[in-house]
Amino acid sequence: MEVNMEFLKRFLNNIGMLFGENCEIVLHDFTGDYEKTVVHIVNGQVSGRKIGDCPSSFFFEHLVDGEIVMEDKPVYFNTIQKGKILKSSTTFLKNKNGKIIGSVCINFDVTAFFAAKAVLDGFLHEGREEAVQEGELLVRNVGELLEYYLTQCENEIGKPAVTMNKEEKMKALRYLDEKGVLQITKANIRLCQFFQISKFTLYHYLDEIREKKEGGKGL
Numbered sequence: 001m002e003v004n005m006e007f008l009k010r011f012l013n014n015i016g017m018l019f020g021e022n023c024e025i026v027l028h029d030f031t032g033d034y035e036k037t038v039v040h041i042v043n044g045q046v047s048g049r050k051i052g053d054c055p056s057s058f059f060f061e062h063l064v065d066g067e068i069v070m071e072d073k074p075v076y077f078n079t080i081q082k083g084k085i086l087k088s089s090t091t092f093l094k095n096k097n098g099k100i101i102g103s104v105c106i107n108f109d110v111t112a113f114f115a116a117k118a119v120l121d122g123f124l125h126e127g128r129e130e131a132v133q134e135g136e137l138l139v140r141n142v143g144e145l146l147e148y149y150l151t152q153c154e155n156e157i158g159k160p161a162v163t164m165n166k167e168e169k170m171k172a173l174r175y176l177d178e179k180g181v182l183q184i185t186k187a188n189i190r191l192c193q194f195f196q197i198s199k200f201t202l203y204h205y206l207d208e209i210r211e212k213k214e215g216g217k218g219l
Helices: 005-019 057-061 111-124 142-157 166-178 187-195 199-214
Strands: 023-029 038-042 073-079 085-094 100-109
Touching: 005 023, 005 038, 005 100, 057 142, 142 166, 142 187, 166 187, 166 199, 187 199
Parallel strands: none
Antiparallel strands: 023 038, 023 100, 073 085, 085 100
């Protein structure tokens, strides 16, 4: 990465100490293996991640031709495992040519704040405002991310993959393709097992899906 890594790590450590154990700070390096981008993390217990883990679902959803295409996200909320609510911020690191080469993500666990707010709202007879959920999924590795999306696509269709007909499998694959699942290394092998189809059939379905998408048609 074209940044002073030692300075950046010390700076992120200081931010973590300033805001305490509920403030997770993650440094991603996108110049190497896309499935192992976390190179530094402070207070990783917030999401359960560690060095060597993968980026969030947002990364794969915005990966185009091997490059991340996404703007900074100054403030957003999302929920993670065990019902935690995070107030987050993502800032991308760019090289001199403007290419995104990494990111700094800050995730502050504000679950307790919302619990306290609910108590106050009840006391003051005010309605509780729900946090905006952007749908970002924080996982430890791409295997977890892939299995999450496989479960989600079954929920989208409303039945197990093994019982889906061709049209339903193509609809499920379109969902997975839009989520960037095919960017994950060896995802095709797992998808063939999941849908019980051959690799030839998988790519035939994907070609048909993408042709219809480019032509402005839906399934």
